[in-house]
Amino acid sequence: MSILTYIGIQGGSVRRASLEVLSQCRKLAAAQGLAVEAVLIHPQASDFVAQVQRYGAQKVYTVEDPIFEQHLNAPLVGALAAVIEQAQPRVVALASSEAVKDVLGALAARLDAPALADVSSFELTEAGVRARRPVLAAKFIARVEAEGQPVLVSVRAGAYDAEEAPAQAEIEALPFSFDEAKPRPTLREVIGASGGAVDLSEARYVVAAGRGVRDEEGKKLIDELAEVLGAAIGSSRAVVDVGLFPATSQVGQTGKVVSPDLYIAVGISGAIQHAAGMSNSRVIVAINKDADAPIFNYATYGLVGDLYVILPPLIEALREAKG
Amino acid sequence: MKFSVCIKQVPDVAAPIQVRGGELVHDTGRLVLNAYDASAVEAALVLTEAHGGEIDLVLAGPQAGQETLRKALAMGADRATHLIVSEEADLDAATYAVLLARHFDETGHEVILCGKQAQDTDAGLTGAMLAEKLGLPYVTNAVRLEQEGDTLVVTRQGDTGQEVLALTPPCLVTCSNDMNDPRIPTLKGIMQAKRKPLDAREADLPGAPRTRVLGYENLPEREPGRVLDGDPADIARQLANLLHSEAKVV
Ligand SMILES: Cc1cc2nc3c(=O)[nH]c(=O)nc-3n(C[C@H](O)[C@H](O)[C@H](O)COP(=O)(O)OP(=O)(O)OC[C@H]3O[C@@H](n4cnc5c(N)ncnc54)[C@H](O)[C@@H]3O)c2cc1C
Numbered sequence A: 001m002s003i004l005t006y007i008g009i010q011g012g013s014v015r016r017a018s019l020e021v022l023s024q025c026r027k028l029a030a031a032q033g034l035a036v037e038a039v040l041i042h043p044q045a046s047d048f049v050a051q052v053q054r055y056g057a058q059k060v061y062t063v064e065d066p067i068f069e070q071h072l073n074a075p076l077v078g079a080l081a082a083v084i085e086q087a088q089p090r091v092v093a094l095a096s097s098e099a100v101k102d103v104l105g106a107l108a109a110r111l112d113a114p115a116l117a118d119v120s121s122f123e124l125t126e127a128g129v130r131a132r133r134p135v136l137a138a139k140f141i142a143r144v145e146a147e148g149q150p151v152l153v154s155v156r157a158g159a160y161d162a163e164e165a166p167a168q169a170e171i172e173a174l175p176f177s178f179d180e181a182k183p184r185p186t187l188r189e190v191i192g193a194s195g196g197a198v199d200l201s202e203a204r205y206v207v208a209a210g211r212g213v214r215d216e217e218g219k220k221l222i223d224e225l226a227e228v229l230g231a232a233i234g235s236s237r238a239v240v241d242v243g244l245f246p247a248t249s250q251v252g253q254t255g256k257v258v259s260p261d262l263y264i265a266v267g268i269s270g271a272i273q274h275a276a277g278m279s280n281s282r283v284i285v286a287i288n289k290d291a292d293a294p295i296f297n298y299a300t301y302g303l304v305g306d307l308y309v310i311l312p313p314l315i316e317a318l319r320e321a322k323g
Numbered sequence B: 001m002k003f004s005v006c007i008k009q010v011p012d013v014a015a016p017i018q019v020r021g022g023e024l025v026h027d028t029g030r031l032v033l034n035a036y037d038a039s040a041v042e043a044a045l046v047l048t049e050a051h052g053g054e055i056d057l058v059l060a061g062p063q064a065g066q067e068t069l070r071k072a073l074a075m076g077a078d079r080a081t082h083l084i085v086s087e088e089a090d091l092d093a094a095t096y097a098v099l100l101a102r103h104f105d106e107t108g109h110e111v112i113l114c115g116k117q118a119q120d121t122d123a124g125l126t127g128a129m130l131a132e133k134l135g136l137p138y139v140t141n142a143v144r145l146e147q148e149g150d151t152l153v154v155t156r157q158g159d160t161g162q163e164v165l166a167l168t169p170p171c172l173v174t175c176s177n178d179m180n181d182p183r184i185p186t187l188k189g190i191m192q193a194k195r196k197p198l199d200a201r202e203a204d205l206p207g208a209p210r211t212r213v214l215g216y217e218n219l220p221e222r223e224p225g226r227v228l229d230g231d232p233a234d235i236a237r238q239l240a241n242l243l244h245s246e247a248k249v250v
């Protein structure tokens, strides 16, 4: 019996969130006397095996096919279903991402397996899995339970720490076959795939801009602050709407969930739908000219004032501090 | 094209909600159309206005759901089906997907639209479950929907960029609220909605769900923070110091 972790690969490397989930699965497996296994699905899946071994997987399934160069739901569901049929795990854990959200429901239906989406913690029970998940725009936690085998669980980024525990893993390459005749969406193009910049959902530092950032000058200040810190850039829906920031940077209920060590919210009011994506950050800084803005309820440090006046000296001071 | 939009009624997250004895208590009891589903209805309206077609709605849920169906009819949809499920039923996404799949097996379907997630649970499972049950190609998290002849062109928000996908009906798409701003029903729309066909019937429940909610808790409180007010250059420097020496993050 095993716990199987799906290892996501993004921009040529293993997602840290997947290693967080793998680390947690290793602990749960050890406590229950289960094996901890991982699955890599990528055109060059074997390139990533060493990294997965470092985090303690005892068995790694690989599925290699050029089709996995781009995210496409139909082949990914097919490959995951085939690996799960082969591995017969008690639980399948996946680090949540847009790619995972895209396939989880279909995979659950295909395997006739119960699914718990976007949990912030989970544990094994005799009959399945018990978990906690934020609900109602992350205002509350629901304690949920699933019974069956396997249970599919997707886990929010930052829920656990990634801890190395090297193991020698057995490797099993599984063939991939795909029913080309079955209707499926065809990919026409991928727009604005971000390359080298710090990935938002994995970043240690995030600088996020809201409607208070109203022009290119404000955007330049955000860029500079992010650069000094080595931070990823996040945003509220308001500035994505007006086209000042890309949709991939949106943090919140519709956007991404982040939990960096430091989140600096600049000119963001702190609507619950925004907070849903960032309230779990360790240190939160809010910069807002309205002392009553709800964002201050989340802030470790709140600065009341005009961002256009506060950011230049802040960038300066941080640059000095960094030496 | 013919659109079938699956809509869910959800508690208004902006209204006061509390946890008492492990249960959620909605003081106002106000229920609204899931925002993501409102965007799905809007997307269907825009496409049928431009290219012709019709819009059916389906909602599974308690009696009170009728109000939400009427609201979406008032936006401009043509007709609605209400699969009545008692308030106590406590179903999960998988059982709702079965209910909806049975419905579509009976009525037929061309383009099914769902929300990308329900605003209350943020689960986001039902759409893809339903697509799989019906054997349909699907796209989730659509931020743009266009029609080119018999083809739907969907732009979805992915992890690092946007993917443009083409698919031919029958198919299913789940919609993000970043797609559009749903229209507010006009008085005329509200009057017309009262006369539009709404077929309500008891849903035939498919077995006990295998996932359930055990109870609710408040989020752990964040430590109260510190507000710095004063000369901008001063508080900027104070912050840099605090991040370094107190919070130890930089
Ligand atoms: C279903 C649903 C899902 C949603 N999902 C998301 C989501 O994923 N992410 C998201 O962000 N939103 C989301 N929203 C929208 C959300 O409700 C808010 O509308 C949005 O977050 C507001 O963005 P904002 O804080 O930038 O703008 P505003 O609320 O307009 O706030 C701007 C703030 O900037 C301050 N300000 C203005 N000028 C300055 C200045 N010069 N210096 C300092 N401060 C200044 C103002 O005091 C104000 O507090 C969602 C809404 C719904 C209904």
Ligand SMILES: Cc1cc2nc3c(=O)[nH]c(=O)nc-3n(C[C@H](O)[C@H](O)[C@H](O)COP(=O)(O)OP(=O)(O)OC[C@H]3O[C@@H](n4cnc5c(N)ncnc54)[C@H](O)[C@@H]3O)c2cc1C
Pocket: A115, A116, A117, A133, A135, A136, A142, A144, B006, B007, B008, B009, B034, B036, B037, B058, B059, B060, B061, B091, B092, B093, B094, B096, B113, B114, B115, B116, B117, B118, B119, B120, B121, B122, B123, B124, B125, B126, B127, B211, B213
């Ligand atoms: C706080 C809370 C947490 C819950 N957590 C879970 C959980 O983790 N897993 C789980 O399986 N169940 C959960 N449930 C049960 C949940 O209410 C049902 O799963 C549910 O109604 C199905 O929708 P969803 O919220 O999962 O929707 P999602 O899967 O998020 O909904 C996506 C879309 O599916 C369509 N849709 C969903 N429900 C209906 C409907 N009744 N009628 C018509 N269209 C619909 C809509 O287009 C909607 O936008 C939870 C319930 C609550 C109140």
